[in-house]
Amino acid sequence: MQEQLSTLLAKASAELNEVKGRPELEAAKARLVGPNGAFTALMRQMGSVAKEQRPALGKLINESKARLQELLDARLRAIEEAELSAQLGPPVDPTLPPVEPGPGTYHPLTLVREELCRILRKVGFTVADGPEVETEFYCFDALNTPPDHPARNAQDTFYFPPGARFENVSKHRSDERYLLRTHTSSVQVRTMLKGQPPIRIVSPGRVYRRDTTDASHSANFHQIECLYVDRNVTVRDLKALLDYLFEALLGPGTKTRFRPHYFGYTEPSFEVDLSARHLPKVNKDWIEIGGCGIVDPEVFKAVGYDPQIWTGYAFGMGIERLAMTLYGIDDIRVFYQNDLRLLRQFTWGS
Amino acid sequence: MKISLNWISDYVALDAPVEEITRAVTFLGFEVERVATHGAPPLEHVIVGEVLTRERHPNADRLSVCTVDIGPAGGVRTIVCGAQNYKVGDRVAVALPGAVLPGGFRITQSKIRGQLSDGMMCSGRELGIGEDQSGLLILDGRPALGAGINGVLPPGDTIFDIEVTPNRPDCLCHIGVARELAAWFKKGLAYPQERFRGEAGAARSDLFTSVEVETPADCPLYTAHVLTGVKIGPSPAWMQERLRAAGLRPINNVVDAGNYVMLEYGQPLHAFDARKISGGRIIVRRARDGERITTLDGKERTLSSRTLVIADTAKALVVAGVMGGENSGIDDSTTTIVLECAIFNASSIRWTSRSLGLASDSSYRYERGVDPHTAREASWRAIDLIMEIAGGSVVGPVCVVGGDVPWEREITVSSGFVCERLGFEIPAAEMRAALESLELNVTREDTAAGGDVAWTVAIPSWRDDLDRPIDLVEEILRIHGTERIPHARVTSAGLAAEDDPVVAFNRRATSYLVGHDFNECVNLTLRPASELDTWVSQAAAAELALANPFVEDQSHLRPTLIMGLLDTLLLNQSRGTPASRLFEVGRVFVEHIGRNYECAAVSFVVGRDAVRRWKRRDPDDFYSVKHHVAALAAEAGVDLAVERIEAVAGPGFGWQPGHSFTAGSVGTGWVARFGLVNLAMLKARGIDGPVLAGYFTVLPERLQARGQRPRFREFSLFPAALRDLALVVDKSALAGDVRAAVAAVAASAAGAAFSAESVEVFDVYEGKGLPEGKKSLAFSLVFRSPARTLTDEEVNGALRRIRDEVARTTPYQVRS
Structure with missing residues (x-):
């Protein structure tokens, strides 16, 4: 179980690094923590684990879940930053003159x-x-x-x-x-x-x-x-x-x-x-x-x-x-x- | 007018330096245009010498080598001289090495064509005493050898060229200015004392008998004295000197004496040769229409019945008060003269001088007003001078016609009134002294309670400009000194008022256009007739013409500001200065159904932008100028979006048909026009086109009318539902018409529950996918309810109804 979790986390981290846009992120989120996601599937295995192991495993799952959420949040922030950067346009040369014909002048x-x-x-x-x-x-x-x-x-x-x-x-x-x-x-x-x-x-x-x-x-x-x-x-x-x-x-x-x-x-x-x-x-x-x-x-x-x-x-x-x-x-x-x-x-x- | 300081000194003893006197004249109210020094300035190392020998220069035909005795101290010098007008034994001015002559010319010992010259013999011009450079100044009266030249030459003079304001004709003479200076410097004034005082001898002239004045209103006083035994010749040097100083050319002793008295008293005089007066009678009359006279300047003048002339029984002798005729003047053989001293009506002389284009020192004074009550003294003074310098004696008859209206004027003014008007205190004693220094003599003084002193002041005849208490306030202030008005801070009680609405509109329009990268221009108001004719309308050219244009190409009021802006485009274009966005705010004059209206206007042009830029922007087009005109109209409270816009047709030839449109009319108080300036006409004017232009013209009274304050219209806070509707229409269909049709349909389609609150075109498309001759117009429709959020179903239902209704009731085809 522990092994499965760390494999999943490693895989998620690698996958999320490749995610570029919001739709991809949503899809990745669904694959991991959605109702049919891999992590959700792992959680379901909790029921088959021995009683005495449950507290330790529970803790491990919670930690992994938090880690997964961190990875998702980080990706979302990265995407948001990329979106803003995209609005910037190309770099500017502040010494170029404006292209409008002005300024207007008073006589x-x-x-x-x-x-x-x-x-x-x-x-x-x-x-x-x-x-x-x-x-x-x-x-x-x-x-x-x-x-x-x-x-x-x-x-x-x-x-x-x-x-x-x-x-x-x-x-x-x-x-x-x-x-x-x-x-x-x-x-x-x-x-x-x-x-x-x-x-x-x-x-x-x-x-x-x-x-x-x-x-x-x-x-x-x-x-x-x-x-x-x-x-x-x-x-x-x-x-x-x-x-x-x-x-x-x-x-x-x-x-x-x-x-x-x-x-x-x-x-x-x-x-x-x-x-x-x-x-x-x-x-x-x-x-x-x-x-x-x-x-x-x-x-x-x-x-x-x-x-x-x-x-x-x-x-x-x-x-x-x-x-x-x-x-x-x-x-x-x-x-x-x-x-x-x-x-x-x-x-x-x- | 030129005033000689030497001459002034005959009447008042001034000991102040020239700078002080200049300041005094200035603050008495006579602007000093120039101060010039005449005569010899102080000269060092310039002394009297006598030419002992004169030999031809061995190396130059035109030069002489002279020996010159310069007195015991200097001995005999050798001087090379180029002048020809002297002989051995003449005494001359010698400038020795070390002397500096006027103009900074320094004399040194020098060799001239191999001959040593130990100084220079001087001409009058070289000494700074006149323009004569024809030869050496030969000194009269054998002055002592070696004497300094300043002790020998007449003293220099200072000439003030002053501007005399039209209210002060009394100061168009030396006595008048002397009187002012005496008052300023608190000195006494000595008038000339006439010896002749009107008594003619028993003898009578057989050449002259009488004076007749036909129009006393034109000539309230005419006096004539006869002098016989007069010998005509040049006037003495002192008189010539003074006349020249005052800017007059000496003529002969009699004429000069008359001019001298004019410059002294301000009274013009005229002398006739008695032999030339036919019938021995002087008749003051109006000229006959078409009557001719050749004036002293040699020109033949045609007179009218408004011209006053001095005539004899046969002909006009003088254009009265303006200029004498050639046929009656003094000549060298004259022995009997008739001396005229007269007063003429100022308006009559002004009219005559203007209509003949002929002005003289005499007409200048008569136009401004000559004091009739000094005329007698002036004529006596002239007679004294003539007898002194030309001999002769006065014989009968002495003719005096008119002049019987006595002078009497008193003004009462109080010290309190003066202080009230000035806003500061001057002691009463100083006020009274100021008045009396100007010979405004106090005949009565009353002291009221509180120390206010009231004076009754006798006004002398030469101060016809004074007739109200406020006039005396000015006199007191002048003598007190306007430089002594004490400093104060501005105090102002608030007067609640707003700038004129036209001014406020101009300001808003100006700042709008400057904010939109336009350059403000100022062009002339007056334009050529041909321009109005070709660019505006024949009616405008007919109605907006001046009666008396000064130059041909400035004959009409401008009906539009655009012509000036096109000039500006052209000027900048020809100077290689890129100018494309120009505007002007100012008055235009609009002809409308045969009547003219003065309007406030703002106008702009957008020419081709010749500047190359590193990044491209879409250039302005028709819709840009429409936008600016709409914004300017809004500044005047006009919403162009709801106004009917029509193609420019009829007058207004300067616009390009099909690309220029207009809204409003003078009748509604405003006109907006915008589009392309006529391309062919621009080309003819030499302007690289195309040029877009727009203007908004408004009657001032429309801006001044107080508009109604709009009431708040409530708006819905519920969300809007947006739908698009695309229609295929004829290419020639106007978007506004289509939009109006859609809007009308949309208004009913939604029913009572909600409304289509706006219908706006957002796309215009022609070309692929559309039939020939068609275009597509797409509209954005905004639906909203005041009471709730609309459901998709009801909005779609409404849109469907609109589509069906448009398809059913309009020629437009709904695009699927």
């Missing part, structure tokens, strides 16, 4: 715009939007632009023929001409007319000037403007915003300064200079970056706000110009050519 103008919007959101500005096709009222009249101001001239501004109909761009007066907005300030007017103060918006967008295209001019470009309307808005608040904005954008040590200037829609008005010695290709102490001021009372009158109660500030700058400064680009036209070698250079945080 540098988008990166700059979104970064500005993120910085401004933190201090309560939400992004407003408005049409690029505008009317004289929203682009000029409401912004205190005199009727014969040169900016309105057909030499400087794109107009549409009198019959043009833009169904979803509302006119303020029926006899207004449609034009392509020359600044995103028109969004300020629409936002103020639509809502009530306090208002705190940033409006980025595309604007148009009838101008020769060269390294620093393009028929369309992008601006970003902030408008804040509330009670008791001051020059100091405006300066604080710009200090915050540029420090957040360019890091500590960035400085801004105001120079008095003139815009029809703000009073007082300032040009904003940036001290940016650490930027590429800027070797000057100060570079001009935008314009700003305290909203002129005439603008409030045009949108029906009482200038005795409401005050505000506005700030605007060109996104291309800022992007050129940030990235060290000296020709505005590269933004509109979209050479992939440009597009691939810039990512978030660059």
Whole structure:
């Protein structure tokens, strides 16, 4: 009996080593410990064994059974491991490039715009939007632009023929001409007319000037403007915003300064200079970056706000110009050519 | 505008260095574009010498060898010289070895063609005092030999080229800028004191009698003075020097005097030769349509009835405020002049200058506004100068027409208001001093309880830009200094608001496409007419045209972003930069039944991927772009799967028939389109095809409309039973139509107990084993009950009913 058991175990061990898959394992299991299995058959012989031998034999059988189970378990583990290994596929070379065409890229103008919007959101500005096709009222009249101001001239501004109909761009007066907005300030007017103060918006967008295209001019470009309307808005608040904005954008040590200037829609008005010695290709102490001021009372009158109660500030700058400064680009036209070698250079945080 | 520091110093004593003055001008609000130094810079080792002898150079015909006496200390030097304009006995500037001339030119002892030269005699240009290099600078007045040249030459000057903002026409002259600097540096301002003050002698001119102004609105003031006995000649050197410094060319003494006063007071003046005024009368009138005049620049101009002219009884003499005519100007024989000092309507001059394409120093000032209340002083000043440098005397009549509207303006502002707007404190006394330094004189001061001081401020006539308290806040801040605005942290009370939905959509669409390996592009909005015509529709080309395009190929609004993306593909292709997956997010302008709509749009193209890769992937196809368009539509709340998709037909010529499809319309607020770009047209454009493209265009107002929040739909937790159904259909049958038919049958076949919750195609097969002209579509059907686990029998029963029903009611054949 003992001999039979050890023979069986040796044979089982040899057989199981050859077992490759689960069906084979099941078959082997049936051959050994199934109802008609070899081990089961041996156990049945227990009945014919002498009584006094039974305890010793019983122990031997139990040990053999445990051993057999071990062999089966080990095989099952081996099979499972082999199955997992089979899922691995061939070995990899981690230095080979991915075969997908990417990665996708954001346009540098988008990166700059979104970064500005993120910085401004933190201090309560939400992004407003408005049409690029505008009317004289929203682009000029409401912004205190005199009727014969040169900016309105057909030499400087794109107009549409009198019959043009833009169904979803509302006119303020029926006899207004449609034009392509020359600044995103028109969004300020629409936002103020639509809502009530306090208002705190940033409006980025595309604007148009009838101008020769060269390294620093393009028929369309992008601006970003902030408008804040509330009670008791001051020059100091405006300066604080710009200090915050540029420090957040360019890091500590960035400085801004105001120079008095003139815009029809703000009073007082300032040009904003940036001290940016650490930027590429800027070797000057100060570079001009935008314009700003305290909203002129005439603008409030045009949108029906009482200038005795409401005050505000506005700030605007060109996104291309800022992007050129940030990235060290000296020709505005590269933004509109979209050479992939440009597009691939810039990512978030660059 | 160019401002001379020497000239400014006539009115205000500035002792600050040039850098300080530059800073002052900048922070007063005038951007300094350039600071240039004119005249001789400090020069060492350059002294006065006298040419004693001049001999031809033995080895060079064009050179001379001179001996030059440079005074007791230096003795006599031998100098080789190439100039021709001097003679023995002339005194000249001699640069000795060791001198460094402007431009870094160092003088050394040298041999020139074998002759020793111990220094150099200098031209004006070599000394840095002008452009004259025709010969040596010959020194007038026999200055002492050996004297340093800086003591002999007129002092140098600093010229600020400044930008004057349109609200400050008062600063288009030296007195105006001097006034600002006096305020900044807290110095007094000395105005010129006119000697002539309007009193003409008893004598009267027989050449000139009167002025008539036909349109006083165009010309609120016209004054004319007559001077006889004037002798025309060059103006004196000091005046020429100043005119040149300011960028003007000297003409003759009378014209120069007028220009000088314009640069001094900002008031343009014009002088006529009295002999050339027919009928002795000046008439200020509108031109007749088609009237012609030849202006001083030699061009004949055709005028219109909106043009204001200064005329005599026979003809137009001057385009008023813009430019004189050839026929009436001062010439060398002029002896009697009529001096015009007038105010013209700014809009009228602006219109005339624009319509004639003719701008002048005069029109520039009139367009921006000239102070009528300084005109009188300006004309007196000009008369003083003319009499001083050209002689003559004033005779009658003195003609003054208009100018009778008195100037009076007061603004009341309080210190509290100023601080409130600034957000920081400035002492009241400093505010008042700032105002008064600009001659904004306080006529009344009231102190309220709490220390708030209110001032009534008299606004001078030249500051027409000031008419509200806020304007005075700016004046106080300017003089206080914008660099002194104290630092503060941003404080912001929360305003609960969300970004505009269009912005949010653009952001989602952009990040979706970037996440799917597309490169974002930015292209121009304006496109050529021919492109709209051939690629979109004739109607779009007609409706989306600008009235005044600047260049021919940028004449129309873009109706689609795809054209720009094709340009980008082409540009990269031509530069050998592999680009295949591009997109743009931006505005497009869609013509729809004769009306235009400005829409938000996102568009992408997938061109041929020219990059060779070490491992192959299946390239994108029609269904990839359909997928992306569906995803973009979903970002706008549109479920493309339930929308009707149609072949692109009619307008939209840029798409490949049979391989491009569209859903939605402007009427429903959105349009989706996707497929192949027209292959022949791509080829014509020079792009290696094929190019797949897709766009989603949506009206902003649709995005802005608040959508309905969906309600939760309960789903079964019991297991699904899956069955397949394969049908043989015509090759031309659309899978969507077949699926819809199967789904309709399946919905009823299961009965009320359970449902076929989805029917989706999972296999399309054509070829072996199928009849000609047929294909097989296989669908996966999912059955599920909300209440229990389904038995095989009931599911099989349902499937059987579906098969029978499909076979009975549809043209499709069920595969066994």
